[in-house]
Amino acid sequence: MGRKRLLIKRIDNPCSRQIAYSKRGKGILKKATELSTLYGADVALLMFSPTGRLTSYTHKGRVSQIVKLTVWSLSVFLLYFRHLDNEEFLYESLKHLKYEAEILDKIES
Incomplete structure (x- = not known):
């Protein structure tokens, strides 16, 4: 059985929103790391969580x-x-x- 296609809209429940952000944030952080490592690209990623916490990634700072x-x-x-x-x-x-x-x-x- 394949994955269902999700409708992209704001998640109303704050708890569910934080969980989804955490999971997707880890995925995008992994992709940024892969881009910089595999291809030598200069990558800067800044994300602010629903609670306002900053997550950042940079290649070589x-x-x-x-x-x-x-x-x-x-x-x-x-x-x-x-x-x-x-x-x-x-x-x-x-x-x-x-x-x-x-x-x-x-x-x-």
């Missing part, structure tokens, strides 16, 4: 570097496709990026 690279990459992508001739928009976007980088440095230290 480089969370801030991975987050900075992700924010920078997305920003460059957006800048490339939006308002290339608008200097004020570019200036504000770069100022926002600098602010985010400073916050990440504070979090790291």
